[in-house]
Amino acid sequence: MGVAIAADRVSAVQRWLWPLALIMLMALGTIQATQAQEFLPPDEAFKLDLGQQDNELIAHFEVTPGYYLYRERLSVETADGAIEELNLPDGDIIEDEYFGRSEVYHRDVTLRAALDGARSATLTWQGCAEAGLCYPPQRRSIELDEVPEASDALLASLANGSNVASDEGDKTSEAAETSTNPRENTLGEDQRLAAQLADGQSLWFLAAFFGMGLLLTFTPCVLPMIPILSSLVVGSQRDAKHPMLGGLVLSLAFVIPMALTYSLLGVAAALAGANLQALFQNPIFIGTFAGLFVVLALAMFGLFELNLPTFLRNRLGQIQQRQHGGHLGGAAAMGVLSALLVGPCMTAPLAGALLYIAESGDAWQGGLALLALGLGMGAPLLLVGMIGPRLLPRPGSWMVRVRALFGFVLLGMAIWFADRVLPGSIVLGLWGALILSLALALWQMAKTAPDEETMPLAMISRSAGAVLGLWGIVLIVGAAGGSKDPFQPLAFLAGSGGGQSVAPTGGAPLPFEIIDGQKELQARLIQASNQDQWTLLEFTADWCISCEVIEKEVFGDSRVQQALAQVQRLSEDVTKNTPTDQAIMRDQEVLGPPTLMLFGPDGEERRDLRVIGELSAEEFLERLEQARDGLSATGDPA
Incomplete structure (x- = not known):
């Protein structure tokens, strides 16, 4: 009977897996057998030569063979x-894989724009390689006073409409290219991933995104999924005759909807140009979800049973007799909610896939990359569901105690979610109360354990309860004193009494100035430029767990604080996702927090040094060093 139930559960999951397998096969059928090749940087693929005549700006693009410019992207x-x-x-009319029917230039092109008295302008263009790479839009800030008079070769190219520049024009173009900041158009990590996605080698990059998903499993944004799934598996073991197979089936029911939700949300966010996951981080939504975990925890404690109305139970019972998949729907629902709430933090792989979708409109390939990323994040969860039950003893009275312990885990998840909207000291007090309650529960379990379990498990339970009880009391005292850090709850006592105060390793928190929108950012960049100063801009949010990690481990490092002492530090808080927040994220091509941007004294971002997601203090210092070496003549960020 147990084998039949497990087989029916596998059949139920297979009905979910066949559509997914069909999607993957269709994607593999579209793979192009292209050779790996090196693509030119955008400033080499489209060499720019500037000149002016009679208050008109003249721009000549030397288009490298095998590349093309979009006419409608020139502005x-x-x-x-x-x-x-x-x-x-x-230009030439083509059916473009990124923008549909488009007019493009496969050869050199010269444009002319009357500036009507304006002394500065921004030139924008975008192009692609015929082999499958599409560059992000390129921008060049131009001061007309610094643009030379148009050369004869440039005027000749203007008269001919489109031709190859002469030697004099080539030299002028090379000079213009040399004078351009070499970092101005280099690609950041997210842009490189987006460009590689456009390269048509789908199978390799799907595998790469799967591997990156595996690594993301061990970040603070994904780790909370493990106790969620573990509680589901433990809660289902009471009647399981084949726990290992049942755990695998239940894990699949959790992971596949999670990955699909992750993929669909990412595609929708990229196509809509908005960070949709931020919409799920408002206090009402978080409070509701935290309350759901509290209810589930109370059910784990045995205070009540979560039952549907009688008529629904009878109907579902009839269905379950035929399908034996009673736990799968709940696991799938938890997988969807986990994708919405547990994984909103931005990472370089996620940003690369979203950037590719937003720029190319190819939701199909970008969605597959996000699906592979989600499945990679879920692969370790499958091991938790499959191996976990195998390590458990046979069903018995121990399951009542284990269910109670997982009730504390679910309460911890509720506090973890509430941390995004509650003050830090209150959250610390809640953690202290939870840990103290867990300690008392361990003592009670040891006291009521059967005789055969008295030694040594009861002693371990009492010892753990004593340690946890002491730590819980310390956390409560720290919360009463206004502390927020669970690892330094008594830091507020360091400056009191007659002893010498001891400063934390990282010193005081590194202050950032809060800005609100693109206009204020531009004003601050101009101010920093006048003072020959670098600028660091961070995008953060209250619900961003990785932002808190960076705040403590990177900006709390004394070496980083010293390196940033002379750097203008700005912060854009996008917690509320207001129209102003959306506008600056759109203007700066930021897909979500955490994102760190470095601007030189010239006011231009060093795009290749942009940080998306978590990094260590050493990696951040290395990027500062690269920025210093890349523009040592105009400023030093350290």
């Missing part, structure tokens, strides 16, 4: 936001 915008009308030749 000139003045400082007051006016978009100038361009004089452009006709």
Whole structure:
């Protein structure tokens, strides 16, 4: 009978897996057998030569064979936001895989824009490689006073509409290229991943995203899924005759919906141009989900049973007799909610896939990459569900105590979610109360354990209860004193009494100035430029767990604090996801927190040094060193 039940559960999961397998096979059928190749940086693929004549800006693009520019992506915008009308030749009409029917330039092209008295402008362009790589939009800030008079070769190319520049034009173009900041158009990690996704080698990159998902499993954004799944598995073992197979089936029911939700949300967010997961981080939604965990924990303690109305129980009982999949629906629902709430933090692989979808409109391949990322994140969870039951003894009275312990785990999850909206000292007090309650429960379990379990498990339970009880009391005292850090709850006592105060290893928290929107950012960048100063901009949010990790482990490091002493430090809080937040994220091409951006004294971001997701203090210091070496003539961030 048990084998039949397990077989029916496997059949139920197989009905979910066949559509997924069909999607994967269709994707593999579209793989192009292209050779790996090196693509040129955008400033080499499209060499730019600038000149002016009679208050008109003239820009000549030397397009490398095998590449092309989009006509509609060429624009000139003045400082007051006016978009100038361009004089452009006709291009070639193609059916583009990224933008559909488009007019492009496969050969050199020259444009002319009347600036009507404006002395500065921003030139924007975008192009692709015929082999399958599409570059992000490129921008060049231009001060007309610094642009030389148009050379004869440049004027000749303007008269011909589109031709190859002469030797003089080549030299001018090379000079313009040399004068351009070499870091200005280099690709960041997320851009490189987006470019590689566009390269058509789908199988290799799906495997790469799966591997990156495995690594993400051990980050603070994903680790909370392990106790959620563990509580589901333990709660289902009472009637399981084949716990290992049942645990695997239940884990699949949790992981597959989680990965699909992760993929679908990412595609929707990229196509909509908004961080949709931020919408699920408001206090009402978080409070509801935390309350759900409290209810589930109380059920684990045996205070009540979660039962549906009688008529629904009867109907579901009839279905269960035919399908034996009673726990699968609950596991699937928890997988979906976990993807929504546990994994909102931004990482470089996630940002790369979202950037590819947003720029190319190819939700299919980007969605597959996100699906592979989600499945990679879920693979270790399958091991938890499959191996965990095998390590458990046979069903018995021990399961009542284990269920109670997992009730404390669920209460911990409720506090973990509430941490995003409650003050830190209150959260610390809740942790202290929970740990103290757990200690008392361990003592009670040891006291009521059967005689055969008195030694040594009862002694271990009492010892653990004593240690946890002491730690819980310390946390409560720290919360009463206003502390927020569970690892330094009594830090507020360091400055009291007659002894010498001891400063934390990282010193005082590194202060950041809060800004609100793109206009304030531009004003602060101009101010820093006048003082020959670097700028660090962070995007953060109250619900971003990785942001807290960076705050403590990176910005709390004394070496980092010393390196950033002369750097302007700005912070954009996108917790509320207001229109202003969305606008600056769109302008800076930021997909979500945590994101760190370095701007040089020239006001330009060093895009290749952008940080997305977590990193160590050593890695951050290395990026600061790269920034210093890359522009030592104009400033030093350290």
